Amino acid sequence: MALKLDDVKRVAHLARVAIDEAEAQAVLSQINDVFKLIAEMQAVDTREVAPMSHALDVVQRLREDTVTEADQHALFQSVAPQVEGGLYLVPKVIE
Amino acid sequence: MHNATIKSLSVDLAARKVSSVELTRHFLKRINALKDRYNCFITVDEATSLEQAKAADALRATGRGQPLTGIPIAQKDIFCSKGWLTTCGSRMLSNFVAPYDAHVIERFNSAGAVNIGKTNMDEFAMGSSSETSYYGPVRNPWNTETVPGGSSGGSAAAVAARLTPGATGTDTGGSIRQPAALSGICGLKPTYGLVSRYGMIAFASSLDQGGPMARTAEDLALLMNVMADFDTRDSTSLEREREDYTRELAKPLTGMRIGLPKEFFAAGAAAGVMKAVDVAIAQYRKLGCETVEVSLPNMKLSVPVYYVLAPAEASSNLARYDGVRYGYRAPEYTDLTDLYKKTRGQGFGAEVKRRILIGTYVLSHGYYDAYYIQAQKIRRLIARDFTEAFKRCDVIMGPTSPTTAFRLGEKVADPVQMYLNDIYTIPANLAGLPGMSIPCGFDEKNLPVGLQIVGNYFAEAKMLQAAHQYQLATDWHQRMPAGID
Numbered sequence: 001m002a003l004k005l006d007d008v009k010r011v012a013h014l015a016r017v018a019i020d021e022a023e024a025q026a027v028l029s030q031i032n033d034v035f036k037l038i039a040e041m042q043a044v045d046t047r048e049v050a051p052m053s054h055a056l057d058v059v060q061r062l063r064e065d066t067v068t069e070a071d072q073h074a075l076f077q078s079v080a081p082q083v084e085g086g087l088y089l090v091p092k093v094i095e
Numbered sequence: 096m097h098n099a100t101i102k103s104l105s106v107d108l109a110a111r112k113v114s115s116v117e118l119t120r121h122f123l124k125r126i127n128a129l130k131d132r133y134n135c136f137i138t139v140d141e142a143t144s145l146e147q148a149k150a151a152d153a154l155r156a157t158g159r160g161q162p163l164t165g166i167p168i169a170q171k172d173i174f175c176s177k178g179w180l181t182t183c184g185s186r187m188l189s190n191f192v193a194p195y196d197a198h199v200i201e202r203f204n205s206a207g208a209v210n211i212g213k214t215n216m217d218e219f220a221m222g223s224s225s226e227t228s229y230y231g232p233v234r235n236p237w238n239t240e241t242v243p244g245g246s247s248g249g250s251a252a253a254v255a256a257r258l259t260p261g262a263t264g265t266d267t268g269g270s271i272r273q274p275a276a277l278s279g280i281c282g283l284k285p286t287y288g289l290v291s292r293y294g295m296i297a298f299a300s301s302l303d304q305g306g307p308m309a310r311t312a313e314d315l316a317l318l319m320n321v322m323a324d325f326d327t328r329d330s331t332s333l334e335r336e337r338e339d340y341t342r343e344l345a346k347p348l349t350g351m352r353i354g355l356p357k358e359f360f361a362a363g364a365a366a367g368v369m370k371a372v373d374v375a376i377a378q379y380r381k382l383g384c385e386t387v388e389v390s391l392p393n394m395k396l397s398v399p400v401y402y403v404l405a406p407a408e409a410s411s412n413l414a415r416y417d418g419v420r421y422g423y424r425a426p427e428y429t430d431l432t433d434l435y436k437k438t439r440g441q442g443f444g445a446e447v448k449r450r451i452l453i454g455t456y457v458l459s460h461g462y463y464d465a466y467y468i469q470a471q472k473i474r475r476l477i478a479r480d481f482t483e484a485f486k487r488c489d490v491i492m493g494p495t496s497p498t499t500a501f502r503l504g505e506k507v508a509d510p511v512q513m514y515l516n517d518i519y520t521i522p523a524n525l526a527g528l529p530g531m532s533i534p535c536g537f538d539e540k541n542l543p544v545g546l547q548i549v550g551n552y553f554a555e556a557k558m559l560q561a562a563h564q565y566q567l568a569t570d571w572h573q574r575m576p577a578g579i580d
Contacts, residue, residue: 016439017439037398038466041469049475076194079192081419090434
């Protein structure tokens with residue numbers, strides 16, 4: 001099954017990546033080559049196999065519900081593109 | 096001095112034959128003279144490195160020095176280092192000065208090591224040639240018309256060119272082992288969970304693992320003693336007793352069983368690679384090892400499985416780059432969605448975008464079971480193949496990469512060809528097993544060949560022993576590229 005140009009544009013929108021017509025065209029054939037490689041998986045019968053989501057069977061560690069981090073928002077915001085009064089600035093989203 | 100190992104530099108520092116300031120100045124001088132030839136560093140900060148060297152000398156003077164105190168180490172630019180530009184090879188982070196240290200950086204700092212610079216890499220560690228970096232391609236010291244491998248190609252080239260005695264790398268599908276092989280050095284990807292990923296910029300979280308790169312197995316062991324550490328800030332970090340990774344080095348290999356997967360030795364790798372690997376296996380027999388044939392029947396599926404799982408996880412991990420909290424922001428936009436799209440469209444390079452699109456697609460409605468779940472199921476089959484194989488052997492050996500270093504630009508336009516480079520390295524990532532690469536000869540073009548050693552979970556000390564004993568009997572690891580003195 002091959003992807004179409006509209007699939008590339010739809011996925012690019014879902015991923016919030018701007019992509020122009022020429023770029024979408026170029027990426028389409030490359031992605032379809034990758035999907036030809038990926039299609040080799042489909043021949044394998046895996047009905048009896050449980051998915052492996054993690055390399056090791058470990059359980060999530062829990063910790064006491066206590067504060068462990070100091071407030072460093074000024075430091076972390078020092079690398080932000082636009083900040084005012086401790087808030088990240090973005091274009092207006094509510095009319 | 097630059098041709099000495101970490102081990103011998105450590106002895107000299109302890110004996111006061113050399114100071115860390117002298118050592119650091121020496122390597123900085125070499126870096127300044129040669130870094131443009133190989134483009135292996137993104138950031139060098141002489142003043143900070145020298146300050147750390149002075150502190151290391153002061154620490155040694157009080158008698159509280161550790162093995163790595165005063166040793167220059169290059170850090171892959173994927174590890175956040177407080178006050179240092181940390182780009183991950185991307186325009187997206189081209190202005191990102193990390194406000195905190197990765198756990199690995201903290202460990203090196205507390206050991207008194209000197210950060211000698213941040214190394215170039217494939218953008219967000221996505222690549223096998225170090226050509227996708229926003230900062231331009233890295234060149235292989237053995238032949239500057241060829242690639243050093245990737246994604247940790249800057250670290251590999253810097254170690255190969257004797258610009259640093261050791262470096263860090265990260266390995267998601269082979270990104271430590273493959274550049275180590277193509278650049279003629281040693282590299283180790285530890286068992287998943289041994290090295291904390293706190294502050295290590297994420298690519299595919301179920302596979303990513305940091306590890307050391309150096310010129311000898313003994314040096315890798317010394318670096319592992321610092322890097323492997325339990326860390327509560329990484330939820331996948333394993334709580335284990337501290338190990339001394341040098342403890343097995345001196346033991347002879349008599350009786351060690353080496354598994355040779357028939358799939359690693361079937362047609363596929365270049366003749367010059369297989370020849371060197373066969374000679375290395377013969378050397379291991381001389382050292383007293385037995386060899387047994389084993390099988391990894393699902394190995395051929397590891398590349399397709401990887402190219403579903405890694406992009407899927409990457410598409411999720413890289414969602415954080417939004418132009419709002421840190422990093423690049425597009426200069427012009429109309430609304431918030433447009434800000435996101437333009438920032439990501441301009442901030443990411445072609446390979447990263449390609450993987451984000453593939454990952455978003457395989458996770459999207461209607462395709463999740465056919466791609467993502469199917470890949471996770473085959474991942475289990477691949478891991479089981481290793482479990483079966485390790486019932487019959489102590490370590491597995493084979494080639495690290497199907498070819499030696501290829502020409503710059505040769506595979507950039509054909510992602511699938513590039514991806515197939517990692518056929519021998521990806522299986523260990525999928526299973527979470529430790530893997531390493533050591534130099535084992537040269538092909539007809541005089542380019543280095545890597546021997547891969549894969550061990551069972553937590554068998555790093557045994558793998559390092561196998562590598563060290565081989566290096567006592569051979570001198571491939573001491574060979575030096577021409578023209579670097």
